[in-house]
Amino acid sequence: MRLEIIEDGGVPFDVSIHEGDKNCPVVLFAVGSGGQPERYSTLLKKLVESDFTVIAPHFERLLSPHPREEELALRGRRLSLALSAFSQPGAKVVGVGHSIGATTLVALAGAQMWLGPGRQVNISREKTLLRLALLAPPTGFFQAPGALDALKVPILVWVGSEDNITPPSQSEWLAQAISSSQKADLRITNGAGHFSFMDLAPPNTVEPLDNKLEFIQEYSSEVSKFLAG
Template sequence: MTIRLEASNPIASVLFAAGAGGNPERHAPLLRHLHGNGINVIAPVFERFASPSPSPDVLLGRAATLNAALQELAAYGLPVTGIGHSIGATLLLAIAGGQLYTGPGNALPIAVDQQLKKLVLFAPPTGYFNAPGALVQVTGEIQAWGGRRDVITPAAQLDLLAGANVRIVEDGGHFSFMNELPPGITDTITDRPKFLDELAQEVTAFVLR
């Protein structure tokens, strides 16, 4: 299953990659905001990871689905921005040219597609690229978001993204960037509607500029 939002007079396209839960519907207001501003959106739906440490085959499967969606967006002939949360952001970095490693010396052969001109990364686990030169082939613009209170992918992981436009949300956690929180999760941001509205506006402006 894939969510497709096609704008009537599109001026840009977005490929959205959900995190471990696999459900982009948890970001639906953001996706609708992008669509309402003339942006085509494709967001594949995935099964939730069965393990907190996904196997190489599972990662390759998700990457292949994202690459197929990217080919679908290419038909519009418009610039494409990849937006992803958590492991979804990691896979977009790999598709944009980063060499992802599942362990020391274990490079994952994810197909690269230079159509991704920009990336918006929410709480990306960059440890997958902690090897010399792993990100040198990523040449597009990056807007990276992290939460100071994120204990899953600490904000310090964004330090690996040299040249990125890094935004640190002081009271933000790992799931703060999701419009609908996972079951049992309480966010550390008190005024979530205000934060998420401003987030959607900043992300959309980055996509369109």
């Protein structure tokens, strides 16, 4: 892994680059609210072992469970800037995101993200994204009429049955809402919680899974297979 620094309107931010073989496909990785990609070390390692290069911008931690428009727009913009800076022209690009990162990728792939009536988040579409793997995504942002109409890529949605932050009903709604226009693969792991996808969960969280490491290895392998499809 190497750490690079690029700028967004003169403001520097970090990007982790996990390099696979030359000319291999690219994974754009969108972290959750904590903002630190290395908290998902098993997943990132498996993606590289599966012949992907991973581009993972770092972000400031979101302090509120209800992100502001400018915070969401910044994440979308910096994901695109990082992808442009570190991917080769013509490379196959896929996306993996957890929690609010997953939601941001859905918007980058063409969906409209809304915070309320007349409050659409300005995130420009990234047309190079070919597939998305979404881990515990919050989906209330997309329930406006027509918000998902432009989303046309295959999607894997994975959530834990014990997730009390983005409950399975949110992932079930997304899979059903997009199933008429493209493939949606929904997986619900019994006993898993919102942070079960992370090697290093936030402080003061309780892990509901007894076999968390086994689950992380399983989902990381399955995500890699899906993205290679």
